[in-house]
Amino acid sequence: MASPHSNTVPPNADGDDADRAGATSAHSAAVDVLLEVRDLHVAFGRHAVLRGLNLVVPRGQTLAVIGESGCGKSVLLKTMIGLIRPTQGQVCFDGRDLAGMSERQLTSTRVRYGYVFQQAALFDSMTVGQNVAFPLRQHSDRSDEEIEQRVLSRLAQVGLPASVAPKKPAELSGGMRKRVGLARALALDPELVLYDEPTTGLDPIMSDVINELIMRTRLSYPVTSIVVTHDMHTARKVADRVVMLYPLARLAEDEPQIIFDGPPSELDRSGDRRVSQFVKGEAGERISELRGA
Amino acid sequence: MANSASPSARKTAPNPAAVPQTGSGHDWLADLGALIVDATSAIGGFAIFSGRTLAWLATRFPRGDTLWPNFYQVGVLSLPVVALTGTFIGMVLAVQSYAQFRALGLETRLGAVINMSLVRELGPVLAATMLAGRVGSAMSAELGTMRVTEQIDALASMGANPIQHLVVPRLLACLFMIPTLVIMADFMGVVGGYFYSVVILGIDQHHYWRNSEQFVGNFDLFSGVFKSLFFGATIALVGCYRGFHCAAGAEGVGRAATAAFVISFVLILLLDLLLGIMLEALYAYIWPEGAKLF
Numbered sequence: 001m002a003s004p005h006s007n008t009v010p011p012n013a014d015g016d017d018a019d020r021a022g023a024t025s026a027h028s029a030a031v032d033v034l035l036e037v038r039d040l041h042v043a044f045g046r047h048a049v050l051r052g053l054n055l056v057v058p059r060g061q062t063l064a065v066i067g068e069s070g071c072g073k074s075v076l077l078k079t080m081i082g083l084i085r086p087t088q089g090q091v092c093f094d095g096r097d098l099a100g101m102s103e104r105q106l107t108s109t110r111v112r113y114g115y116v117f118q119q120a121a122l123f124d125s126m127t128v129g130q131n132v133a134f135p136l137r138q139h140s141d142r143s144d145e146e147i148e149q150r151v152l153s154r155l156a157q158v159g160l161p162a163s164v165a166p167k168k169p170a171e172l173s174g175g176m177r178k179r180v181g182l183a184r185a186l187a188l189d190p191e192l193v194l195y196d197e198p199t200t201g202l203d204p205i206m207s208d209v210i211n212e213l214i215m216r217t218r219l220s221y222p223v224t225s226i227v228v229t230h231d232m233h234t235a236r237k238v239a240d241r242v243v244m245l246y247p248l249a250r251l252a253e254d255e256p257q258i259i260f261d262g263p264p265s266e267l268d269r270s271g272d273r274r275v276s277q278f279v280k281g282e283a284g285e286r287i288s289e290l291r292g293a
Numbered sequence: 294m295a296n297s298a299s300p301s302a303r304k305t306a307p308n309p310a311a312v313p314q315t316g317s318g319h320d321w322l323a324d325l326g327a328l329i330v331d332a333t334s335a336i337g338g339f340a341i342f343s344g345r346t347l348a349w350l351a352t353r354f355p356r357g358d359t360l361w362p363n364f365y366q367v368g369v370l371s372l373p374v375v376a377l378t379g380t381f382i383g384m385v386l387a388v389q390s391y392a393q394f395r396a397l398g399l400e401t402r403l404g405a406v407i408n409m410s411l412v413r414e415l416g417p418v419l420a421a422t423m424l425a426g427r428v429g430s431a432m433s434a435e436l437g438t439m440r441v442t443e444q445i446d447a448l449a450s451m452g453a454n455p456i457q458h459l460v461v462p463r464l465l466a467c468l469f470m471i472p473t474l475v476i477m478a479d480f481m482g483v484v485g486g487y488f489y490s491v492v493i494l495g496i497d498q499h500h501y502w503r504n505s506e507q508f509v510g511n512f513d514l515f516s517g518v519f520k521s522l523f524f525g526a527t528i529a530l531v532g533c534y535r536g537f538h539c540a541a542g543a544e545g546v547g548r549a550a551t552a553a554f555v556i557s558f559v560l561i562l563l564l565d566l567l568l569g570i571m572l573e574a575l576y577a578y579i580w581p582e583g584a585k586l587f
Contacts, residue, residue: 083446103345103454111452121447124438135451184451 064239114185129165175206368470379478383485401500405508407486421524433553436536471525
């Protein structure tokens with residue numbers, strides 16, 4: 001399924017593909033693009049994870065990236081913030097290629113990002129309050145009182161009482177840690193928030209709380225969000241647009257890695273068996289692979 | 294889908310021409326090549342990591358709240374074990390040397406041998422070894438755990454440079470604290486050697502110190518402390534590098550901690566040899582007549 005926001009043109013495309021690439025560039029110029037991925041390839045040694053990805057994320061959009069485990073969703077997210085360098089291609093944030101930035105420029109650009117990690121990635125050695133205050137102390141001249149106020153307000157925003165601030169992350173439940181991670185990611189009012197599997201490992205109620213927080217964050221100010229998930233409930237609830245990646249190991253050389261790009265409502269109407277299988281949670285021919293094993 | 298065949302069915306079979314030959318001659322050559330490539334890559338990676346650390350060190354001094362806990366961890370908490378080791382090494386030297394020196398009627402020279410060995414070699418090397426075991430491995434395990442749990446990525450994602458935030462304070466702590474620890478190891482070793490030689494073995498106190506004074510100079514003390522600065526930097530950089538490049542999982546963290554100690558220890562001994570040769574040459578160049586510094 002095609003989308004005006006993305007294409008899956010391989011590098012050095014010719015003919016129609018080149019026209020599509022040109023059309024995408026023209027479209028990128030027309031909309032207010034915050035993040036653009038151009039012909040992205042990522043490989044670790046000989047193991048390729050992403051191949052020829054093109055993706056345009058307009059400002060204010062909530063994009064869900066879905067796909068089975070190992071398809072490269074988290075690698076894509078880390079490449080989008082410059083934690084992983086592309087083997088080939090570009091990731092442009094607000095028109096500037098991350099790979100072309102110096103270490104200092106990249107560091108200052110990342111202040112405009114928020115990143116919610118799969119396991120929250122809170123600093124063990126610090127309290128919850130110190131964790132949320134960390135980006136504020138790093139990048140603002142606020143006084144201690146102002147920082148404290150901001151920390152408490154961010155914790156309240158994610159539904160946590162002030163009493164958790166002096167606790168260590170190890171004393172919190174998984175859901176609370178995720179919410180602290182979200183509070184920390186939002187501390188500096190980022191323009192782009194990246195969520196890596198925000199509901200993985202949580203019970204259904206806590207998952208819905210996190211979904212609600214993602215939506216409320218967007219309502220509170222015009223943030224752009226990219227949510228990597230394999231939870232279809234999350235994708236349908238929070239996203240304006242869904243992109244589905246497929247593992248390279250299961251694709252032929254000439255097949256695009258993005259097998260779906262469109263609004264969540266279109267997921268059920270996709271004619272691609274791989275998409276409908278994933279959406280319905282059906283193993284399909286994978287069962288025969290198990291028998292073969 | 295353009296192609297109606299199933300994706301798994303379309304996976305191409307391996308090309309026989311692309312499969313490596315498996316003759317034994319080819320195997321060892323391939324293994325040797327891989328070993329050289331890996332070693333070169335590791336040395337290059339470590340050099341880049343060290344260079345970036347020194348660049349951050351020169352650019353921005355770390356904040357006190359990241360610096361002082363590392364000073365405490367490296368310096369204060371290592372003090373008891375280094376002092377204890379120094380004391381025992383001084384006494385062991387006395388025990389091992391006494392019989393031979395007594396046979397030659399030179400037992401009053403024990404002070405010179407014990408104290409010279411301590412301040413030039415054993416004090417710095419043992420303090421560095423204790424530090425590599427206690428602090429280097431701990432740094433590697435801590436940073437490895439931070440790597441595995443994505444805390445290092447979290448730091449970077451918040452616009453904080455992980456090298457500046459995590460490595461520079463540890464390097465500074467090792468650089469500033471190891472001379473103090475070496476002096477403590479030297480002092481306690483001298484006390485331990487004196488206690489066993491004079492109090493237990495009954496060697497004449499006056500001659501014990503007189504011989505020490507004759508043979509041990511300030512240059513010996515200086516050379517030990519000077520070498521320790523390199524040992525400290527090695528412990529911090531190797532520990533942090535192994536932690537930053539730790540493999541996934543508990544096994545990866547364990548291996549990183551072990552490798553940090555083993556590599557540090559080997560490098561400490563190698564540096565000790567090279568710096569020893571260099572300092573001897575420097576001494577002979579400055580004081581060809583054998584005069585002492587200061």
